[in-house]
Structures are given as C-alpha cells and as structure tokens.
Amino acid sequence: MARQATGASPxxxxxxxxxxxxxxxxxxIEAIRNLSFQAAPGQFLSIIGPSGCGxxxxxxxxxxxxxxxxxxxxxxxSPVGSQHRIAMVHQDGGLFPWMTVIENAAFALEAQDxxxxxxxxxxxxxxxxxxxxxxxxxxxxxxxxxxxxxVAFARSFLSRPSLLLMxxxxxxxxAQTRLRLQNDLxxxxxxxxxxxxxxxxxxxxxxxxxxxxxxLSSQPxxxxxxxxxxxxxxxxxxxxxxxxxMELRTALLEDLGLAEL
Amino acid sequence: MKRWMAxxxxxxxxxxxxxxxxxxxxLDPLFFPPPARxxxxxxxxxxxxxxxxxxxxxxxxxxxxxxLGVLPGLALGLAMGRIALVRRALDPVISALYxxxxxxxxPLLILVLGVGEAPRLGLIAAAAFxxxxxxxxxxVRAIDPNYSEVARSCGAGTWLTWRRVYFxxxxxxxxxxxxxxxxRALLATITVELFNCQRxxxxxxxxxxxxxxxxxLYLGVILTALLGIASHTALKLAERYxxxxxxx
Numbered sequence: 447m448a449r450q451a452t453g454a455s456p457x458x459x460x461x462x463x464x465x466x467x468x469x470x471x472x473x474x475i476e477a478i479r480n481l482s483f484q485a486a487p488g489q490f491l492s493i494i495g496p497s498g499c500g501x502x503x504x505x506x507x508x509x510x511x512x513x514x515x516x517x518x519x520x521x522x523x524s525p526v527g528s529q530h531r532i533a534m535v536h537q538d539g540g541l542f543p544w545m546t547v548i549e550n551a552a553f554a555l556e557a558q559d560x561x562x563x564x565x566x567x568x569x570x571x572x573x574x575x576x577x578x579x580x581x582x583x584x585x586x587x588x589x590x591x592x593x594x595x596x597v598a599f600a601r602s603f604l605s606r607p608s609l610l611l612m613x614x615x616x617x618x619x620x621a622q623t624r625l626r627l628q629n630d631l632x633x634x635x636x637x638x639x640x641x642x643x644x645x646x647x648x649x650x651x652x653x654x655x656x657x658x659x660x661x662l663s664s665q666p667x668x669x670x671x672x673x674x675x676x677x678x679x680x681x682x683x684x685x686x687x688x689x690x691x692m693e694l695r696t697a698l699l700e701d702l703g704l705a706e707l
Numbered sequence: 708m709k710r711w712m713a714x715x716x717x718x719x720x721x722x723x724x725x726x727x728x729x730x731x732x733x734l735d736p737l738f739f740p741p742p743a744r745x746x747x748x749x750x751x752x753x754x755x756x757x758x759x760x761x762x763x764x765x766x767x768x769x770x771x772x773x774x775l776g777v778l779p780g781l782a783l784g785l786a787m788g789r790i791a792l793v794r795r796a797l798d799p800v801i802s803a804l805y806x807x808x809x810x811x812x813x814p815l816l817i818l819v820l821g822v823g824e825a826p827r828l829g830l831i832a833a834a835a836f837x838x839x840x841x842x843x844x845x846x847v848r849a850i851d852p853n854y855s856e857v858a859r860s861c862g863a864g865t866w867l868t869w870r871r872v873y874f875x876x877x878x879x880x881x882x883x884x885x886x887x888x889x890x891r892a893l894l895a896t897i898t899v900e901l902f903n904c905q906r907x908x909x910x911x912x913x914x915x916x917x918x919x920x921x922x923x924l925y926l927g928v929i930l931t932a933l934l935g936i937a938s939h940t941a942l943k944l945a946e947r948y949x950x951x952x953x954x955x
Binding site: 509511531532533534536540542543544545553554556557558585586587601605 | 871872878950
C-alpha cells in the first residue's frame with residue numbers, strides 16, 4: 447500500500463512506525479504502537495476507533511505538541527517541525543472569549559502580521575461563506591455552539607495550514623446542527639482542499655467526509671485497517687446512501703466490533 | 708417601588724428613627740448627634756479647609772501605598788504564576804504574610820524607620836502587595852492551556868500571545884485582585900492614621916475622639932465608609948467595562 451518514496455512522489459502527511467507513550471501518576475502508558483499511515487496532499491483522512499485508542503494523543507503528536515518515542519511524521523516530504531503551519535479545531539472550538547467573531551477568525555492572520563484591514567477583509571469573506579455574515583462583532587458567548595464551531599473553521603482555513611487537525615469538532619453539537627455543519631465543511635473543503643486529519647467516533651461522519659479512513663484498536667492504539675473511500679465527490683449529507691456507502695459502513699462496523707448490534 | 712430603591716430602605720429607616728429618637732430626647736446628643744446636625748457640621752469643616760486637608764492626606768497616602776504595593780505584587784505574582792521554583796519558594800511566605808494582621812508590625816516599623824510616612828506607607832503597601840501577588844499568581848496559573856495551544860497552532864509569537872491571549876485571559880482576575888488590594892490598603896491607611904499621625908481621616912477621628920467632638924468623629928467614620936463604598940462600586944464597574952466578554 448505504501449508508495450515507495452522516490453523523492454518526487456507528492457506526500458501530504460506520512461506517519462511511519464509511530465510509537466507514543468506518556469507517563470501518568472508514575473506509570474508509563476503506551477498510547478500508540480507502531481502506527482503507519484499516509485494521505486496525499488489535499489486528502490481528507492479520518493481516524494476512527496473506540497474510546498481509549500489514543501486519538502487525542504495522536505493528534506497532539508501530529509501537531510508537534512508531543513514528541514513520539516520513535517517513528518517519524520513527515521509533512522509535504524519533510525519531518526514535522528516549526529516550519530509547518532498546523533491548524534487545530536477543538537471539540538469546543540477553542541475560541542478566545544475576549545475577541546469578537548471576526549477577531550477570532552482573523553487571529554491566525556494577525557499572527558502572520560497581515561495588516562488589519564486586509565485580514566479583516568479576508569476574514570469577512572470566509573465568515574460570510576460559513577454563514578456568519580452580520581455576526582462579526584458578536585462575542586463567542588453571544589452566539590450558538592454551532593456558530594462558534596463555524597468561526598473555528600473559518601479561523602483554521604484562513605491560516606492556510608499545511609495540515610488541518612480536527613478533534614471531534616461536531617461531537618458537542620445537536621444532531622441537526624451537526625448535519626448542517628458537516629455539509630458546510632464538506633462544501634467548503636471540496637472547493638479548497640487542504641490535507642486534513644479528522645478524529646471522530648462517528649462512522650457515518652467518517653465515510654461522508656473522508657478520502658481515507660484509518661481504523662484504530664484501543665489501548666494501545668494500533669492500526670486495524672486503512673480504507674480508501676471511493677465515493678465520488680462532491681458529496682452532500684442528504685445524498686450519500688449508495689450501495690458502496692452501505693458496504694463500507696458494514697465493513698467499518700465489523701472492524702469496530704459493532705456489526706452484531 | 709423601583710429596584711434600585713430596595714438597598715436604600717434600611718439606611719433610610721435607621722437615619723429617620725435616629726433623628727426622631729434624638730429629637731424626642733431618648734438619645735444623648737453628646738454620643739449620638741442627630742443626623743440633621745452632621746450636614747451643617749460637614750459643610751463647616753469643609754469650608755474651613757480642615758476636611759479637605761485630611762481627605763487629601765488620606766488619599767495621597769493610599770495612592771502611594773497602592774503604587775508601592777500593587778506594582779511589585781503584579782511582578783512577583785507573574786513570576787510565581789509562570790515559574791514553578793519561584794512559586795514553591797515564595798508561596799508559604801506570601802501566604803503567611805497575607806494572613807498576618809500587618810498592624811502588629813507597625814511599632815517595629817516605627818522603631819526601625821522612625822516616626823513619619825515611611826512606616827505608614829510600608830504597611831499600606833504590604834497590605835496591597837500580598838493580596839495582589841496572590842491574585843496575580845492564581846490568575847496566571849489558571850490560564851487555560853488550550854488557549855496557549857491555539858495561539859501556538861495559529862503561529863503566534865511570544866509577544867502576540869502575551870498581548871492578545873494571556874493578558875486578556877488574566878485581566879478580569881487582575882482587576883478583582885486590585886479591588887481587593889484597594890480594600891485592604893484603605894483599611895491599612897485608616898488604621899495607621901490612628902497612631903501618632905497629624906493628617907488624615909484616621910487622625911481626624913482620633914483627635915475628635917480626644918476632644919469629645921462627636922460630630923467630627925461621626926463624619927470621619929461616614930467618610931471612611933463612603934470611600935470604601937465608592938471605590939468598591941467604581942472598581943466593580945471598571946471590571947465589567949474592561950471585560951465585556953464575560954457573561955453578566
């Protein structure tokens with residue numbers, strides 16, 4: 447499956463034989479064991495697995511916040527490091543409560559020293575596309591959880607990252623809001639693809655959004671299977687129930703030990 | 708009845724009954740001068756320049772003591788919040804200082820520094836300093852680690868992270884710390900003025916007490932109370948104004 451590196455082959459993200467552990471209360475915990483996967487630039491990769499499969503640890507390692515015990519992570523062909531811009535969307539959005547919607551969205555550009563008028567203009571366009579037109583000067587506590595998550599999306603896309611990490615960004619939302627946001631994320635990302643590693647518990651969400659799905663087992667997280675999702679794009683939330691979709695869904699349920707339910 | 712009237716009800720009842728009991732001759736005006744007499748007394752004291760002189764002395768002492776206490780408190784609190792070693796070394800000392808009634812060292816301070824402003828300012832500053840240090844250290848330690856992660860993943864440098872993330876994150880608690888420090892400094896100011904002091908509301912109260920000038924004594928107490936209430940309210944408002952993102 448792994449393409450032999452010739453030096454010219456384009457690589458979005460590649461993880462090779464990753465081992466990650468951490469110590470908690472004096473005892474060593476093995477979080478990730480011998481994990482390898484990869485995705486082409488602009489591919490959407492989902493990580494799915496039961497609780498305790500080390501998904502959050504994996505994301506923190508990919509974000510270069512945690513050092514692996516062994517193995518390597520490459521982004522666009524070079525080892526992950528501070529030269530890479532890696533954006534992260536948290537479950538709760540991770541917005542700064544003291545900044546307005548537009549200041550939050552533009553913060554990544556502010557960090558890149560983009561002049562205020564320009565970053566505001568860019569943020570305004572993106573907020574508009576994420577359905578937040580007219581709410582630019584609201585504070586996060588004044589808008590709904592779904593809207594906060596849209597702001598977080600706008601912020602992460604605005605920074606034009608080489609890698610976008612998403613840690614269950616829809617988990618805290620109600621079912622209908624989740625469908626709308628999935629659809630909007632899909633529509634936006636398909637117009638402007640960037641490499642995404644997306645962590646989720648939700649099988650349907652993983653199939654709907656992804657080009658690849660990596661299934662992990664729990665404690666420690668090891669690779670169970672690595673799927674390529676061969677469903678056509680553009681995809682939309684309400685039009686996804688094809689035979690291929692159902693086939694993949696059944697396979698994933700089996701991998702997770704949920705097929706008997 | 709409007710909402711804002713409720714808090715005024717009890718003071719009003721007290722004042723009216725006090726006035727009535729005085730007029731009826733139940734209360735001895737030597738110890739309990741009727742409220743109606745206090746206002747002209749205040750006007751007289753103000754016009755003579757005595758009241759402004761004492762007020763100015765108190766406010767000056769309070770401001771200097773606050774500056775001398777709050778700024779080092781901020782700096783030390785910041786260091787304690789960020790650097791574990793500093794925190795471990797100083798936390799017990801600061802906590803002990805915080806809980807010690809600082810007035811107990813005034814005689815010692817006078818002995819060492821001599822009679823004058825230095826021991827007074829030292830004591831006021833110490834009262835503000837411990838409070839500000841503890842509040843600042845707590846605020847810095849309580850910064851959500853998610854915030855620094857988001858800042859980092861957005862590519863923000865140290866200066867931008869402090870200015871746009873850490874500072875606003877701690878600002879509300881810093882203002883609360885300042886309000887508490889102000890309260891303790893005011894208490895310390897009035898207290899040190901009770902001892903061997905020529906000017907200030909506290910010294911005015913003592914002199915009035917020694918000369919049985921109860922009007923003046925009451926005015927001093929009322930003025931002290933008003934100072935406390937006014938500063939507390941103003942600083943509460945400032946906290947709300949400076950942190951509009953906080954839910955009411």
